[in-house]
Amino acid sequence: MENKNNLLSAEGRRAWMEQYNRSIHREGRIWTLVCLGALLAVPFLMGMVLQAKTDMNSFLKGFFNVAIIYYPTSLVEYLIYVPMLGSGASYLSFITGNLSNLKIPCAVNAREMADARVGTPENEIISTLSVATSSLVTVVVLALGVLLLQPLQPVLSNPVLTPAFDNVVPALFGALGLKYFLKGKKFAAIPLVLSCAVCILVPSLIRQTSVLLIVIGALTIGVSFVFYKKGALDE
Amino acid sequence: MDVMEKSLLEKLNSPAMYLIVGGVIALVVAMCVYFMVKSWRAGVAVGMDRRVLKKAIVSSATFTVLPAFSVLLGVVALSGSMGIPLPWLRLSVIGNLQYEVNVAQIAATSVGLSGLKITELTADAFVTIALVMTAGILGGALLCLFTLKAYAKKLGGKPKAAGSGKKSFGDWAMIAMFVGMCAAYIGSYAGQAAQKEYLPLATALIAAAAMALCEVLERKCGMKWLENFDLAASMLVAMGAAVLLGGVM
Numbered sequence: 202m203e204n205k206n207n208l209l210s211a212e213g214r215r216a217w218m219e220q221y222n223r224s225i226h227r228e229g230r231i232w233t234l235v236c237l238g239a240l241l242a243v244p245f246l247m248g249m250v251l252q253a254k255t256d257m258n259s260f261l262k263g264f265f266n267v268a269i270i271y272y273p274t275s276l277v278e279y280l281i282y283v284p285m286l287g288s289g290a291s292y293l294s295f296i297t298g299n300l301s302n303l304k305i306p307c308a309v310n311a312r313e314m315a316d317a318r319v320g321t322p323e324n325e326i327i328s329t330l331s332v333a334t335s336s337l338v339t340v341v342v343l344a345l346g347v348l349l350l351q352p353l354q355p356v357l358s359n360p361v362l363t364p365a366f367d368n369v370v371p372a373l374f375g376a377l378g379l380k381y382f383l384k385g386k387k388f389a390a391i392p393l394v395l396s397c398a399v400c401i402l403v404p405s406l407i408r409q410t411s412v413l414l415i416v417i418g419a420l421t422i423g424v425s426f427v428f429y430k431k432g433a434l435d436e
Numbered sequence: 437m438d439v440m441e442k443s444l445l446e447k448l449n450s451p452a453m454y455l456i457v458g459g460v461i462a463l464v465v466a467m468c469v470y471f472m473v474k475s476w477r478a479g480v481a482v483g484m485d486r487r488v489l490k491k492a493i494v495s496s497a498t499f500t501v502l503p504a505f506s507v508l509l510g511v512v513a514l515s516g517s518m519g520i521p522l523p524w525l526r527l528s529v530i531g532n533l534q535y536e537v538n539v540a541q542i543a544a545t546s547v548g549l550s551g552l553k554i555t556e557l558t559a560d561a562f563v564t565i566a567l568v569m570t571a572g573i574l575g576g577a578l579l580c581l582f583t584l585k586a587y588a589k590k591l592g593g594k595p596k597a598a599g600s601g602k603k604s605f606g607d608w609a610m611i612a613m614f615v616g617m618c619a620a621y622i623g624s625y626a627g628q629a630a631q632k633e634y635l636p637l638a639t640a641l642i643a644a645a646a647m648a649l650c651e652v653l654e655r656k657c658g659m660k661w662l663e664n665f666d667l668a669a670s671m672l673v674a675m676g677a678a679v680l681l682g683g684v685m
Contacts, residue, residue, distance in 0.1 A: 214482055214483070217481060217482060218478075218482065221478050222588070224474075225474075226584065226585040226588070228470070228474075229471075229580070229584070230580075230581055230585075232467045232470070232471075233577055233580055233581045234581060235463065236460075236463060236464055236467060236529075236577075237574065237577055237578075237581070239459075239460045239463050240460060240529075240530060240570055240574075241570055241571070243456060243457070243460060243525065243566065243570065244563050244564075244566035244567040244570055245563075245567075246456045247453060247456060247522070247562070247563055247566060248559075248563040250447070250450065250452045250453060250456070251447055251448075251559040251562065251563065252559065253558075253559035253560045253562065253563045254560055254563070255560075255563050255564050255567050256547060256560060256561075256564045259543075259546050259547040259548070259561075259564050260546075260564050260567050260568055260571075262546045263542055263543040263545075263546030263547065263564070263565070263568035263572075264568050264571050264572060266542050266546060267539050267542055267543070267568055267571075267572035268571075268572055268575075270613070270617070271535065271539070271572050271573065271575060272575040274575075274610070274613070275573075275575025275576040275579065276575065276579065277606060277610060278576060279575075279576050279579045279580070279587075283584065283587055283588065283591070284591050287588075288584060288585075288588045289471055289474070289475055291580055291584055291588075292471070292580050292584065293467065293468060293471055294576075295576035295577045295579075295580045296464060296467065296529060296530060296577055297464060297468065297529050297530065298526075298527075298529055298530040298531045298532055298573075299503075299507060299527075299531075299532045300532070300576075301532075302503060302506075302532055302533075303500065303503045303504075303507070306499070307496050307499045307500055308496075310495060310496070310499050311492040311495055311496050311499075314491060314492065314495050315488050315491065315492050320591065322478075322482055323479075323482075323484060325475075325478075326475045326478050326479040326482070326484065326489075327479075327488075327489075327492045329471055329472070329474075329475035330472060330475050330476065330479070330489060330492045330493055330496070331492055331493075331495075331496040332496075333468040333469070333471050333472035333475070334472065334492075334493045334496040334497050334500070335496050335497075335499070335500040336464070336465075336468045336529075337465065337468050337469070337472075338496075338497050338500040338501060338504055339500060339503075339504045339507060339528060340461060340464070340465055340468075340528050340529075342500075342501065342504035342505060342507075342508060343504065343507060343508055343511060343524060343527065343528045344461075344528075346505075346508035346511065346512075347511065347520055347524050350511070350512065350515065350520055354449060354520075357512075357515055357516050358445050358516070361679060362516060362679060363516075363554070363555065363682075364635065364678045364679050364681070364682030365516065365675035365676065365678050365679045365682075366513075366515075366516030366517045366553075366554060366675070367517070367551070367552075367553045367554070367555065367678075368635060368636060368639040368674070368675060368678040369513055369514065369516075369517060369537055369552060369671070369675065370537055370538075370541045370551060370552055370621065370636075371621070371625055371635075371636040371637070371639040371640040371643070371674070371678075372513075372639050372640070372642075372643045372670070372671040372672075372674035372675050372678070373533070373534065373537045373538070373643070373667075373671055374617075374618050374621040374622060374640055374643075375622070375639065375640030375641060375642065375643030375644040375647070375670070375674060376643040376644060376646065376647040376666070376667055376670035376671055376674070377534060377614070377618055377647075377667065378618035378619070378621070378622055378640070378644060379643075379644040379647040379648055379651070380647060380651075380666075380667075381611060381614045381615045381618050382615060382618070383651065384611050384615075385608075385611045385612060385615040388612070388615070389615045389619070392615060392616050392619035392620075393619040393622060393623070395619075395623075396619045396620050396622065396623025396624075396626075397622070397623045397626040397627070398623075399623060399627075400623040400624050400626055400627025400628075400630075401626060401627050401630045404627055404630070404631055406624070406627065407624045407627040407628055407631070408545065408550060409545075410541070410542075410545060410620060410621060410624050411542045411545055411546065413620040413623065413624065414542075414616065414617050414620035414621065416620075417616045417617075417619055417620040417623070418612075418613050418616035418617055418620065419616070420616065421612040421613065421615050421616030421619065422609050422612045422613055422616065424612070425605075425608045425609065425611070425612035425615075426605065426608075426609075428608075429605050429608050434603070434608055
């Protein structure tokens with residue numbers, strides 16, 4: 202069977218790939234739907250275990266604040282990454298996560314090693330193999346890590362460590378901030394100084410970070426647009 | 437940590453929670469294996485060299501090991517405030533550290549907490565936060581579900597033309613959005629410092645200093661491998677410092 206297929210003519214190869222792509226979309230949609238259903242069920246199942254209820258008003262408020270930032274980001278990622286990955290790897294990547302920090306560089310690396318060009322059947326196949334492998338390795342490493350974390354649970358819940366876990370968010374935005382301020386160094390000082398000044402002068406805004414980050418985020422995009430139009434961002 | 441907090445953390449780490457998470461991860465593993473086998477067979481069928489396919493698998497596996505440890509450090513970082521099972525799920529599939537921490541923080545303030553703190557967390561707040569984290573990240577998967585077939589057809593399998601290398605405004609807008617997001621949070625820590633609550637700002641500054649050191653090592657000392665760890669490592673350094681400073685401030 203395989204030997205026979207290896208001898209496919211160019212036309213036969215094209216027809217075979219078309220059929221393959223059709224099945225990738227059909228099966229990709231089914232798997233995506235099933236996985237999304239399972240992921241959405243998790244909070245409710247956890248609620249049953251914890252005997253807790255979802256507060257729908259708080260959920261809608263939180264979801265709006267998150268969606269206004271992350272849905273446009275998802276759209277941009279989707280438009281950029283799909284042509285790089287091909288269909289099969291895209292279905293997998295958007296379910297398995299860690300896209301920009303892991304799956305994309307991994308797929309690009311595999312593609313370069315295989316010398317496959319973007320948009321070809323070879324790229325489609327290599328990217329899918331690469332993303333699937335990367336996801337499986339991540340799952341194995343995390344599962345082993347979580348097993349090893351079990352004996353450390355009493356340590357992790359020690360009150361001495363409370364300041365560490367209460368400051369996860371400042372730790373993230375300090376580290377991430379430096380990285381992004383370096384990337385946008387020509388305009389980063391404006392939102393940073395403005396945000397600090399506003400929060401010092403109007404302390405009630407300190408607890409309104411979800412509103413603040415939408416306003417400051419929009420303002421920064423506006424500032425970067427002005428810089429871009431003036432050619433100040435040319436490298 | 438009082439008895440109530442400890443009991444919530446124990447519930448968040450209970451076997452039933454692991455079972456739920458393990459089931460979903462097993463489902464995603466099945467999806468990966470299915471696509472892997474399918475694409476391997478397709479590669480063989482269109483005449484690709486098996487050695488090339490094998491090389492793609494081996495190189496992807498080795499490429500992933502270091503970043504996966506960084507992802508694991510993310511689970512450690514979140515485990516004290518959300519338990520282990522939920523961060524394990526979110527970082528094994530669909531999420532990433534940056535998204536999870538930010539969205540958990542936004543969701544926590546939406547349910548009326550002052551932030552993502554185990555000292556304030558309740559079971560109701562936890563499940564609401566978990567639902568916000570889940571629903572907020574579905575954009576890409578939903579786009580795949582409803583538009584990928586049409587988008588892939590539009591792309592038509594044409595090789596992508598090489599760009600000029602210059603960043604478009606779209607690229608800058610993405611950077612600007614994250615600059616704005618970081619500025620908003622750091623501004624709020626500066627505001628807290630003005631109210632004599634210094635620890636969040638100190639933690640952020642230490643994380644920034646650790647990241648600056650990583651950047652120097654990566655760029656000037658050729659330690660490119662550090663890129664896989666810089667974010668998680670800087671966070672852990674700052675969180676460690678917060679423990680030491682917590683007693684002083």
